[in-house]
Amino acid sequence: MIELSEERHEALVELINICFGRAMASLAELLESHIHLSVPVIRSVSPEEVIKALTASIEEKDEVTIVQQAFGGEFAGEAVLALPGWTSQSLVAMLTEQSGFTSDLEIDKLNLEVILEVGNIVIGACLGQFAELLESRISYSPPAVFLDRITSAGLKERLTTREMGALLVQTRFSHKEREVTGYLFFFLSQFCLEGLFKAVDRFIEKMS
Amino acid sequence: MSNLPNGLDYAQIVDTLSQGVIVIDREMRILLWNYWMEAHSRLTREDVLGKKIGDVFPDLDQKGFFWKVRSVFTLGNFAFFSQGLHSYIFPLAATRYLETSFDKMQQSVILAPLRGPDGQVEYICVSIKDDTDAAIYKERLEQSKQQLEIMSRTDPLTGLVNRRYLFERLQEEVSRHRRSGNPLSLAILDIDFFKHVNDTYGHICGDKVLVQFADLLQSQVRRYDLVGRYGGEEFCVILPGAPLAGAENVMNRFRIYIENTPCLWEEQEIYVTVSAGVASSENLPDVDLDSLLRLADEALLEAKSNGRNQVRTWPLDVKTDPAIALGANDPDVIPDDGTIMDSGPI
Structure with a gap:
């Protein structure tokens, strides 16, 4: 488990709040519609708890779509955007009708492309702001998308085997006009916590 | 820079x-x-x-x-x-x-x-x-995967689905029956005195008979029935949506058909007959894969011990009329319920 002092925890919440706010503004500009991100919850979790945290926040018993994106740099980890199965139709409509996304892909592939892109944008916007605030840089791997049942062993394996422990940043994004709800998780790996803490300490110093 | x-x-x-x-x-x-x-x-x-x-x-x-x-x-x-x-x-x-x-x-x-x-x-x-x-x-990996998948579910001799895939599909049909309540029947067939074919004409001929039998069986069932090879000279037919009487009819039609249709080998006509046992969801309070197989098998044993070349259903006491058992070799005796298609000897 990762030890997180109260001061750092507060600073992280503050940081993430700011960058989520900025990310929301940029997303609204791009999508020409307002996406609401709930106040993030940050906590340190053990590998076994990662899947529990997911199941607890997503009440869906059915399929979830998971967009997974690894990132590296001063702090590295994995971002996961989990969407209940039914949201993809709304997302496709949101991107194509509202914000002019065009593509010659067949419908199945278009659905995946839209989910990937929304995942990439939401994750990229939040992380990008985060890195900017911490005056750090992030490199991204291409996102991957997969469908699974939230309770299934496959999902468990994908999410828990690699990391030793994680700092979980959890938020819920929702959209008023359309039925879109999603959950965003950042798993920050233990290796890079030192780098993250250094950056956070720099931020605390600057603020005080 | x-x-x-x-x-x-x-x-x-x-x-x-x-x-x-x-x-x-x-x-x-x-x-x-x-x-x-x-x-x-x-x-x-x-x-x-x-x-x-x-x-x-x-x-x-x-x-x-x-x-x-x-x-x-x-x-x-x-x-x-x-x-x-x-x-x-x-x-x-x-x-x-x-x-x-x-x-x-x-x-x-x-x-x-x-x-x-x-x-x-x-x-x-x-x-x-x-x-x-x-x-x-x-792309190649995907092709190999598809080939393997086909191979893993096919019986190499007859080209029918094999036992493993048959059970997989039966399990799926059992689940579907539980959800929809639509009837589900299962038949097990055994070629009568098949050892005799092998002993008289040799195993190559035996294999040919199995292949032709499989083709004929496939040609006589409904489009959505699944025919598979259960083992040696035993075959299975899953009949989704068919009640007991319907499944029995399908099997009886085939029994009469095969009795009158020779398998060909080196210009010889080889006639075989078949015994079959049929079990259906409608007589079972709790339908599962094991009980369907077990009961169809019990009915098959009954057909065998009763003189072969006949179709028996489970529960076994439904049709113990000796006239039917005795007259099983005579297609004219069977259709007393009027539903069996006529495919008597030419």
Whole structure:
């Protein structure tokens, strides 16, 4: 488990709040519609708890779509955007009708492309702001998308085997006009916590 | 830039990369076009620099390219086009001509933000990676997977589905029955005195008879029934939606058909008969795979011990009328319920 002092925890919440706010503004500009991100919850979790945290926040018993994106740099980890199965139709409509996304892909592939892109944008916007605030840089791997049942062993394996422990940043994004709800998780790996803490300490110093 | 030794510049390095690099500005004008791009597009820098990328590649808009470009300028994020979804973004010729069905180079493309002196995203670096090899391997892997899947569920002699797949499908049908309540029947068939065929004509002939029997059985069931080889000379038919009487009819029709249809081997006509046991969901309070198999098997044993060349159903006491058991060899005796199709001897 990762030890997180109260001061750092507060600073992280503050940081993430700011960058989520900025990310929301940029997303609204791009999508020409307002996406609401709930106040993030940050906590340190053990590998076994990662899947529990997911199941607890997503009440869906059915399929979830998971967009997974690894990132590296001063702090590295994995971002996961989990969407209940039914949201993809709304997302496709949101991107194509509202914000002019065009593509010659067949419908199945278009659905995946839209989910990937929304995942990439939401994750990229939040992380990008985060890195900017911490005056750090992030490199991204291409996102991957997969469908699974939230309770299934496959999902468990994908999410828990690699990391030793994680700092979980959890938020819920929702959209008023359309039925879109999603959950965003950042798993920050233990290796890079030192780098993250250094950056956070720099931020605390600057603020005080 | 200033960190590089004298005489060396980044443009030279970018030209040595084995991937495409294009830089565009907010007006979509091409500012950089590396050597890889020249080689693969057959367009020189003189051809493209300063031109709008949409004029050089008119199909980009259809691929959501400019939407993602806008997102990179607005959000400062990275954007990706995966080969798996798009195949390609830029219509470049594939560099491999042998063993490939791709005429266009398969690509994964990344859009990365480049910032001006004030920190604003002013340019986008488009990098293009040739993924044709990976796509070819993926395609081959997919083909092998499909072949293996077919092999793993097929009985090599008869071409029917094998026991393993049969049980898988039966389990699925049991689940469907539980959800829908529609009837489900199962028949097990056994060729009578098959050992006699092997002993008289040899095993090669025995195999031929099995193959022809399988084909005939397949041809006589309903379109949505599944026929599989259960073991040696035993076969199974899953009859979704068929009540007990219906399944019994199908089996009886086949029993009479096979009795009168010879299998051919080296210009000899070999006649076989079949015994069958049928079990159905309608007589079972709790339907599961094991009970259906067990009860159909019990009915089959009853058919065998009662003189063979007959169809018996479970529960066994439903039809113990000796007239039917005795008259089982005579097709004219069977259709007293009037539902059996006429396929008597010619």
